[in-house]
Amino acid sequence: MRSGFAALIGRPNVGKSTLMNHLIGQKIAITSEKAQTTRSQIRTVYTDERGQIVFEDTPGLTRAKNKLGRFMVDVAEKTIADADVILWIVEAGAYLGASEQEILERLRKVNKPLVLVVNKVDKVQDKKALAQSIEAYEKAVRPSDLIAVSALKHQNMEMLLETLFRYLPEGPLFYDEDTVTEEPMRDIAAELIREQALRLLRDEVPHGIAVTVERMHEREDGTFDIDAEIICERESHKGMVIGKGGQMLKRIGTGARKTIEEMCGAPVNLKLWVKVRKEWRDNDTQLKSFGYDLKKLK
Ligand SMILES: Nc1nc2c(ncn2[C@@H]2O[C@H](COP(=O)(O)OP(=O)(O)OP(=O)(O)O)[C@@H](O)[C@H]2O)c(=O)[nH]1
Numbered sequence: 372m373r374s375g376f377a378a379l380i381g382r383p384n385v386g387k388s389t390l391m392n393h394l395i396g397q398k399i400a401i402t403s404e405k406a407q408t409t410r411s412q413i414r415t416v417y418t419d420e421r422g423q424i425v426f427e428d429t430p431g432l433t434r435a436k437n438k439l440g441r442f443m444v445d446v447a448e449k450t451i452a453d454a455d456v457i458l459w460i461v462e463a464g465a466y467l468g469a470s471e472q473e474i475l476e477r478l479r480k481v482n483k484p485l486v487l488v489v490n491k492v493d494k495v496q497d498k499k500a501l502a503q504s505i506e507a508y509e510k511a512v513r514p515s516d517l518i519a520v521s522a523l524k525h526q527n528m529e530m531l532l533e534t535l536f537r538y539l540p541e542g543p544l545f546y547d548e549d550t551v552t553e554e555p556m557r558d559i560a561a562e563l564i565r566e567q568a569l570r571l572l573r574d575e576v577p578h579g580i581a582v583t584v585e586r587m588h589e590r591e592d593g594t595f596d597i598d599a600e601i602i603c604e605r606e607s608h609k610g611m612v613i614g615k616g617g618q619m620l621k622r623i624g625t626g627a628r629k630t631i632e633e634m635c636g637a638p639v640n641l642k643l644w645v646k647v648r649k650e651w652r653d654n655d656t657q658l659k660s661f662g663y664d665l666k667k668l669k
């Protein structure tokens with residue numbers, strides 16, 4: 372048996388969370404077309420007869436603009452430091468830009484097995500251009516292994532798992548074989564609400580949003596009652612989150628309820644409130660109260 376920790380790292384929006392969900396075969400991490408969706412470490416577990424891979428999804432590496440951004444970079448760095456193997460995800464069709472160079476320098480310092488995953492191959496129609504971009508990555512990075520995949524189309528997932536097992540140490544399982552995640556259900560529910568905010572709100576509004584689940588209660592008939600708060604950083608944002616006649620908040624609630632129901636496998640009664648906490652992304656106390664706390668990392 373082999374078992375160990377695989378860190379998923381890379382620039383924002385390259386598909387780290389989508390890839391992790393497809394590798395474990397379940398949606399645990401939220402995803403969106405907006406950069407900087409993932410804000411903390413999300414741990415999931417894949418187990419089969421070969422052993423166990425503990426995946427650790429991380430926030431996209433980019434320059435921090437505030438204390439939340441600093442926290443996100445710290446999370447990625449700590450995850451890299453603790454991993455047995457690094458999965459560095461990049462986009463097919465692109466080349467090593469300035470942000471990748473910075474990541475490469477970081478990785479050179481840690482000296483761990485590096486699997487370079489070239490994702491979104493489905494987006495590149497020109498096969499010659501695809502081959503050239505893969506070759507350029509290979510030359511510049513010299514990874515332990517390179518695999519081209521499409522997380523979205525579920526292509527080459529088995530090949531990637533097979534490769535990862537090769538880089539894990541031999542040893543007993545860390546979690547029991549049925550475990551997919553130990554993230555609390557209320558934390559996932561809060562993330563699923565934030566995912567709808569990312570999908571439906573424009574510009575900088577969703578980046579200034581935090582969500583907390585204040586109450587999650589299962590009734591005897593299996594229905595879940597969930598009360599949650601959407602926190603935004605400005606009064607003007609609050610207006611946009613609520614929308615004309617409450618329309619936007621209603622759409623966020625309906626979308627989130629559906630995805631939370633899928634997770635719970637039960638009906639959900641979701642109530643949302645909107646609050647303002649001015650510039651919370653630069654406030655240590657508030658960051659901690661919303662769960663952005665390095666001490667809480669596993
Ligand atoms: N076409 C295509 N799109 C993909 C693929 N993988 C991910 N995406 C899309 O890329 C966008 C970003 O995906 P995420 O998984 O949220 O990216 P991420 O790297 O986790 O982003 P951050 O959390 O912001 O760092 C989403 O719109 C995904 O649907 C892929 O293989 N092909």
Ligand SMILES: [Mg+2]
Nearest residue numbers: 387388408409
């Ligand atoms: Mg992500």
